[in-house]
Amino acid sequence: MKFRFVRLLVAASCIASAVAAHAAEVQVAVAANFTAPMQKIAAEFERDTGHTALLAFGATGKFYAQIKNGAPFEVFLAADDKTPTRLDEEGVTVPGSRFTYAIGRLVLWSAQPGVVDDQGEVLGRGDFRHLAIANPKTAPYGAAAMEVLRRLGLADGIAARLVTGENISQTYQFVATGNAELGFVALSQVMVDGKLTGGSAWQVPAGLYDPIRQDAVILAAGRDKPAARALADYLRGDKAVAIIKSYGYGL
Known part of the structure; x- marks a missing residue:
């Protein structure tokens, strides 16, 4: 029994080490209206995946200018759908990664x-x-x-x-x-x-007023970053969706 217990501890340690080895940070630009829900989502995301979302909050238009000027954001959660679409057309996103995460x-x-x-x-x-x-x-x-x-x-x-x-x-x-x-x-x-x-x-x-469709997109800087893809997937998962709905957003 003692030998088996030691093996279990070793296995658990190996799993924890593997998770830590693959954990990474992702730089995220977030529309200011989504501050509270995103803070909750980021905490759950880190707990569930080991990845850390480094969040910056602000106006969508200002983020657009910063991204165009080389800001190192890897994922962008905008307050509209027009800005991510524009970035798509300008070739500074990962094609096919854009989706609507909330209706404001x-x-x-x-x-x-x-x-x-x-x-x-x-x-x-x-x-x-x-x-x-x-x-x-x-x-x-x-x-x-x-x-x-x-x-x-x-x-x-x-x-x-x-x-x-x-x-x-x-x-x-x-x-x-x-x-x-x-x-x-x-x-x-x-x-x-x-x-x-x-x-x-x-x-x-x-x-x-016209529907406030809020789109997220993986930016070119996040193209080869597993943490960026993981966050985009997490935003569409049940736990994130429940948080988003709790703040009154439509989906």
Whole structure:
């Protein structure tokens, strides 16, 4: 029995050594709206595969510029589908690796209860000083917010009250700190498992903005990196999908 126990220990040690030998790091550019779910996914990914995802969060448009200028990212999780498609066409991705990992949802949110009604009528009443949105030129959620305002016929009247964040994370901070009474943010930033984490919100009807299809793609720098391929596969697995759904994303 003792000999068998020793053999089991040796076998377990060999397996652990093999996993460690094949473990690697993968450099990942992640759209700011996906910060919380990606942090959870990365932790599970490391636990299950041994690989470590090194995450950088920011605006999709800025990541595009950095990637084109040689930033060493190996996987890109964008806040839209247009940017990864463009990178595909420009030959800086692994062909055939692009896929939609989430459908983003827009919400009008205030950190204070009772400020935003469940129909979004606060926008029309105009009883607020500042409305925060992400930069529509670089952040897809900001572009979606402007689309909503235009479709509601409010874009011109509200223009002077807009406060623009560099990305959706900064936009959220503007509202969370009270620098803006309300703002358009990602549903994933204010709701987990179907429950609002605080304040008041209006989930913007999907018909008021084009679907925010968020695509992931393996970049050219990750072409021969098993960890990059492993992460792309993991994002489509059951555990990652459950996390993504828990933050209110569609699939």
